[in-house]
Amino acid sequence: ALRDVTGTTESIPLIASSIMSKKIASGSKNLVLDIKIGEGALIKDIDSGRRLANLMIKIGKENDMKVVCLLTNMDIPLGNNIGNSLEVLEAINTLYYNPNNNLNKLCIELASYMVSLGLNINYEEAKEKVLESISSRKAYNKLLEFVSYQGGNINELPKSNYIYEVKSDREGYLTNIHSLEIAKLSSSLGSGRKNKEDKIDYSAGIIINKNINDKVNVGDTVLTLYTNREVPSIDKDKLFTIDNNINNDIKLIYEVIK
Numbered sequence: 001a002l003r004d005v006t007g008t009t010e011s012i013p014l015i016a017s018s019i020m021s022k023k024i025a026s027g028s029k030n031l032v033l034d035i036k037i038g039e040g041a042l043i044k045d046i047d048s049g050r051r052l053a054n055l056m057i058k059i060g061k062e063n064d065m066k067v068v069c070l071l072t073n074m075d076i077p078l079g080n081n082i083g084n085s086l087e088v089l090e091a092i093n094t095l096y097y098n099p100n101n102n103l104n105k106l107c108i109e110l111a112s113y114m115v116s117l118g119l120n121i122n123y124e125e126a127k128e129k130v131l132e133s134i135s136s137r138k139a140y141n142k143l144l145e146f147v148s149y150q151g152g153n154i155n156e157l158p159k160s161n162y163i164y165e166v167k168s169d170r171e172g173y174l175t176n177i178h179s180l181e182i183a184k185l186s187s188s189l190g191s192g193r194k195n196k197e198d199k200i201d202y203s204a205g206i207i208i209n210k211n212i213n214d215k216v217n218v219g220d221t222v223l224t225l226y227t228n229r230e231v232p233s234i235d236k237d238k239l240f241t242i243d244n245n246i247n248n249d250i251k252l253i254y255e256v257i258k
Helices: 001-007 010-025 047-060 086-099 104-117 123-135 138-149 179-191
Strands: 029-036 066-073 162-167 174-176 205-208 220-226 240-243 253-257
Touching: 010 047, 029 047, 029 104, 047 066, 047 253, 066 205, 086 104, 086 138, 104 123, 104 138, 104 253, 123 138, 179 205, 179 220
Parallel strands: 029 066
Antiparallel strands: 066 253, 162 220, 174 240, 205 220
């Protein structure tokens, strides 16, 4: 919150020191980091992502820590849910249903590198263990165990009083989700804060009902908004792009840096 209000959230040295100081203090010796690249991320381009990754890897080596960084694309939706409660719900559903989507694919990649480092085994063997843990629902049951030990209940996630649909007024293919504008809209619904004193509405947020390159017809619901406030005026063209042709630049993972 302090870096938000002082305008220093995008400083690479501060990002690196903030992340790595916590890991060093906690005694971590193996670390896998997902560095988001895109208009809605702290890091806007791949070159800056490489700078951040190499700096954190350097800090790790100086403190006897193995670090692996994945540079991933934030300009395509990773999941479909935005907002605190909604994102928790999507995480639960991902572990339970094991869907073939970007969120699950990236989680599997990150977990595979984590298991590889933690057990000192190769990536392929680690990935097999990860896939088995998901398919057998051991991972899902472990999540329930974590929540239970902390006094939580996944059946009591907060829910918003108001639900609004943003519908398409044209036909074509969904070629872009403007993540920064979507994040701003979600925050205005109550899911984020502009000032450090603001209170967060944990039920507020957005569900993206279409994925990149999905066919969209006039009247289709593209976004569903959840809030306890009045919805601000919405400029659909700032939130998503519908075109006649599909988007061919939808790479999920740009690079893995070790």
